[in-house]
Amino acid sequence: MPDRTRPLRGAFPRLWAFAMEHLLLLPAGAAIALVWVNASPETYYGFVYAIAFVVNDVAMVFFFALMTKEVVEAAAPDGVLHPWRRALLPVIAAVGATTLSALIHVRLVEALDEPALAIAWPVALGTDVAVSYFVARIVFRRHLVPFVLIIAIACDALGFVAIAVFQPAADLHLGAAALVMTGAIGLAIALRRARVTSFWPYVLGAGGLSWYALYRGGLHPALALVPIMPLLPHAARDPGFFVDASPDARDALSRFEIVWRHPAQVSLFFFGLVNAGVPFRALEAGTLGLPIATLLGRPVGLLIGSAAALAAGLHLPHRCGWREVVVAGFAVAIGFSVGLFFCAALLPPGQLRSETSMGVLMTLAGAPAALVAARLLRVGRFSRHSHD
Amino acid sequence: MTSPGRARSTLVVAAAAVAGLVAGAAALPNLSDSLKFAAIGDNGTGDRAQYEVAGQMTRLHATFPFELVIMLGDNMYGGQSPADFVKKFEQPYAALLKANVQFQASLGNHDRPANVSYKPYNMNGQRYYTFVRKHVRFFALDSTLMDKKQLDWIEAALKDSRDEWKICYFHHPLYSDAARHGSSVDLRLLLEPIFVRYGVDVVFSGHDHVYERVKPQKGIYYFVSGAAGQLRKGNMRLNAQTAALFDQDQSFLALEVAGADMHFEAISRVGKVVDSGVIHRRQAP
Numbered sequence: 001m002p003d004r005t006r007p008l009r010g011a012f013p014r015l016w017a018f019a020m021e022h023l024l025l026l027p028a029g030a031a032i033a034l035v036w037v038n039a040s041p042e043t044y045y046g047f048v049y050a051i052a053f054v055v056n057d058v059a060m061v062f063f064f065a066l067m068t069k070e071v072v073e074a075a076a077p078d079g080v081l082h083p084w085r086r087a088l089l090p091v092i093a094a095v096g097a098t099t100l101s102a103l104i105h106v107r108l109v110e111a112l113d114e115p116a117l118a119i120a121w122p123v124a125l126g127t128d129v130a131v132s133y134f135v136a137r138i139v140f141r142r143h144l145v146p147f148v149l150i151i152a153i154a155c156d157a158l159g160f161v162a163i164a165v166f167q168p169a170a171d172l173h174l175g176a177a178a179l180v181m182t183g184a185i186g187l188a189i190a191l192r193r194a195r196v197t198s199f200w201p202y203v204l205g206a207g208g209l210s211w212y213a214l215y216r217g218g219l220h221p222a223l224a225l226v227p228i229m230p231l232l233p234h235a236a237r238d239p240g241f242f243v244d245a246s247p248d249a250r251d252a253l254s255r256f257e258i259v260w261r262h263p264a265q266v267s268l269f270f271f272g273l274v275n276a277g278v279p280f281r282a283l284e285a286g287t288l289g290l291p292i293a294t295l296l297g298r299p300v301g302l303l304i305g306s307a308a309a310l311a312a313g314l315h316l317p318h319r320c321g322w323r324e325v326v327v328a329g330f331a332v333a334i335g336f337s338v339g340l341f342f343c344a345a346l347l348p349p350g351q352l353r354s355e356t357s358m359g360v361l362m363t364l365a366g367a368p369a370a371l372v373a374a375r376l377l378r379v380g381r382f383s384r385h386s387h388d
Numbered sequence: 389m390t391s392p393g394r395a396r397s398t399l400v401v402a403a404a405a406v407a408g409l410v411a412g413a414a415a416l417p418n419l420s421d422s423l424k425f426a427a428i429g430d431n432g433t434g435d436r437a438q439y440e441v442a443g444q445m446t447r448l449h450a451t452f453p454f455e456l457v458i459m460l461g462d463n464m465y466g467g468q469s470p471a472d473f474v475k476k477f478e479q480p481y482a483a484l485l486k487a488n489v490q491f492q493a494s495l496g497n498h499d500r501p502a503n504v505s506y507k508p509y510n511m512n513g514q515r516y517y518t519f520v521r522k523h524v525r526f527f528a529l530d531s532t533l534m535d536k537k538q539l540d541w542i543e544a545a546l547k548d549s550r551d552e553w554k555i556c557y558f559h560h561p562l563y564s565d566a567a568r569h570g571s572s573v574d575l576r577l578l579l580e581p582i583f584v585r586y587g588v589d590v591v592f593s594g595h596d597h598v599y600e601r602v603k604p605q606k607g608i609y610y611f612v613s614g615a616a617g618q619l620r621k622g623n624m625r626l627n628a629q630t631a632a633l634f635d636q637d638q639s640f641l642a643l644e645v646a647g648a649d650m651h652f653e654a655i656s657r658v659g660k661v662v663d664s665g666v667i668h669r670r671q672a673p
Contacts, residue, residue: 041573049577113466115500116532171537281569284497348535349574351497351560 023130025265026337029272030361037277045349048274055274056344057221059267061211062260063337065203065225067129069253071153072230087150089309089316094154096305097329098125101297102162105289114286120356122166122346124293125159126339127152127332135331135367140380144324147317151302152332159338163345164219177217181227184209188231195233199252199259202232220345232256268337275340276361282354290335290359295366299329299373323377330373333366415664416653418452422646423522427557428616429460429594430496434476437638438617440657442480448642448655449484456521457481457489458528459509460594460613461496461559468500477508492519494528496559496594518545524645525551529558531593534575539582546586553645553669556583557592563610565627566596566635568620583608589669590650598624598635599654601663605629609667613654616640634662 019025037044073079101124109117129152136148188206196202203225211224234253244261245254302325306316316325335342339360347353375382416424426445431438448454464476478485485491485508493509494516495501504511511517515530516538527545530538546554560572562580572595583591584606594614602610615638624635638657643650654663 041571042577045574045577113498115468116495116497119501119533279573281567282572286497348533349578350532350534350572352532354574 025269030276033277090150093305097301100301105293122162128336180213291362330370424454425456431616432464459493531558561593
C-alpha cells in the first residue's frame with residue numbers, strides 16, 4: 001500500500017529548513033499567539049503564565065548571546081564596526097532617532113488620551129536588528145548595510161540602558177549585581193587566559209554567574225551572556241554579519257553559534273508565542289502612538305542626528321545623503337523581536353502591555369515604508385546609477 | 389418601533405428587577421448604622437450626561453446620605469488641566485463635596501498617573517491603597533499597571549485583613565460581557581486566585597461603558613459600572629454569566645452594607661432603578 005504520509009513527512013524537513021533559513025519561527029509564533037489569544041484567552045494566558053519565565057528569562061539568553069556574537073565579530077578587522085571611528089556618526093544619528101521617537105511617543109499618547117502609555121517610551125527605542133538588516137540588504141544591497149546595522153545596534157543599546165534606568169516596576173539591588181557580575185567576568189577572563197577553547201565553561205560557569213547577578217540585581221537575566229560573549233576566544237576576522245560560522249570553525253565563539261543557532265530560533269518561536277498575543281478588544285487609540293512615533297521619529301531623528309554629527313566634523317558614508325538616511329530611518333523603525341522584549345521587560349500583563357505589543361507589531365510597516373521611500377527617493381536599488 | 393437590542397435590554401432589566409424584588413429588599417433599607425456608598429466609573433467627560441448623573445446622585449443623597457463614592461477609573465477624559473478638574477469633577481459633584489462625601493479614586497487608562505496626587509481623589513499619592521469604613525475594607529487597585537509589587541501588596545493586604553467585608557475595585561473588569569472590551573482575562577488569571585484565596589466578597593470595575601451585574605464567580609460578586617459619564621449604548625452581549633445588564637443610558641450604583649448584607653441599586657441618568665438586589669456575605673471572616 002503506498003505510504004501517503006511520505007510526501008508530508010518529506011515536506012516537513014524542507015519546511016523546517018526554509019523557516020530556519022528565513023528566520024520565520026518568530027513571526028510564526030507571533031501569528032499563532034494572535035489567533036490563540038483572541039480565540040481562547042483563558043487557555044492562552046494559562047499557557048503563557050506557565051512558561052513565560054523559562055522563555056523570556058532563560059531561553060532568550062541564547063538569542064541575545066548570538067546577537068552579541070555578531071557584534072563582537074563585527075568589531076574584528078573587516079567587520080562593520082571596525083574601526084570604531086566608523087561607528088561614531090551612526091551612533092550619534094541613533095541618539096537623534098531614539099530621542100525623537102521617544103518624545104513623539106510621549107506626546108502622542110497624551111494627545112490620543114492614553115497618558116498612562118507614556119511610561120512605555122523605552123519600547124520606542126527597540127530595533128529588530130535582523131529584520132532591519134534584511135530590509136537594508138534588499139534596499140541598499142551591500143552598500144550602506146553596515147551604516148544601517150550600526151544604527152540598529154546603537155538604538156538597541158540605548159534602549160537597554162533606558163530600560164535599566166527607567167524601568168518603573170523594578171526593585172534594583174545594583175550592589176549585589178555588580179559584585180556577582182565581577183565574579184562572572186573574572187571567571188570568563190580566567191578561562192580565556194587558561195586558553196579554554198570549549199564554550200561550555202564560559203556559558204555554564206561565567207554565564208550562570210552572570211545570570212544570577214542580573215536576576216538578583218533586578219535587571220533582565222536574558223542579557224546574561226552579553227558581557228561574557230566578548231571574552232570567548234573568536235576568529236581573527238569577521239566572516240560577515242549574519243553569516244553562519246563555517247562548520248570547520250574551531251574557535252569557541254563560532255562553535256557556540258553552530259550549536260545554538262537553531263535552538264535560539266526555537267526560543268524565538270516560543271518568544272513570539274508568549275509575547276505577541278494581543279487581544280484585539282484591549283486596543284484603543286493609544287496603540288497607534290508607538291508605530292507613529294517610530295515611523296516618524298526614526299527617519300527625522302536620524303536626519304537631525306546626522307546633521308549634528310556632520311556639524312561636529314564627522315562624515316556620512318560614501319554615496320550617502322539625506323535620502324539614504326531617511327530610508328535607513330524606516331528600516332530601523334522595525335521593533336519586532338527587541339521591541340516585544342522591551343515591552344515584556346517593562347510592562348506587566350494588562351492593557352498597557354497589550355497596546356504597546358500591538359504597536360510593536362505595527363512597526364513592521366517600516367519594511368514596506370523603507371521600500372516605498374527608496375522607490376520615491378530613488379535610493380539604493382531604485383537609484384538611477386545603482387552600483388550595487 | 390423599539391429596536392431588538394433595546395427590547396433585549398429592557399427585558400433583562402425588567403426580569404432582573406423582578407428577581408431582585410423577589411429575592412430580597414429591592415429598595416435600600418437606609419439604616420442608621422449601615423455603610424452607605426456609591427460607585428461611579430468612566431465618569432470624567434465633563435459633558436451634560438455626567439452632570440445629569442451627578443445630579444441624580446445629589447438627589448439620592450438627600451434621602452440616602454452616602455458618605456463615600458468609590459471611583460472606578462477613567463475619572464478624567466481628554467485634557468487634565470486644573471480647569472478640567474473643575475469642569476469634570478469639582479463642578480458636577482460640588483454638592484456632594486460640600487456635604488463632605490469622600491471620593492476615593494482608582495485610576496484608569498485615560499487618567500494621568502500624576503492624578504494620584506489630586507487631593508479630592510484621596511489617593512495620597514498612591515496608585516493602590518486600602519481603607520476601612522465601618523466593617524468594610526476597601527482595596528483600590530491600579531489595574532492599568534498590575535506589576536508584581538502590587539500583586540504582592542494586595543495578597544499581603546487581603547491576608548492581613550480581618551474585616552467582615554472585603555471589597556476590591558479597579559478599572560479593568562475581570563468579568564464583563566460588553567462587546568467593546570469584555571473580560572480582562574490576563575488580569576483575571578493573576579487576581580482571581582488571590583481574591584478567592586483570601587475571601588474577597590465583591591469586585592467593582594469600570595472600563596466598559598455599561599452596567600452589568602455578573603453572577604457570582606467562585607463565590608465573588610462582580611459589578612461593571614462604567615457608565616457614569618460615558619455610555620456605549622447597546623454594547624452588552626447576553627451571556628450565561630450575566631445576572632443583569634443595562635446599556636441604554638448612563639448609570640451609577642448606590643450601595644448599603646448592613647451586617648452581612650449588601651443592598652444595591654443601579655440608578656440611571658433619569659433616576660430609574662434599573663437593577664437592585666441584595667448580596668449576602670458568604671461566611672464570617
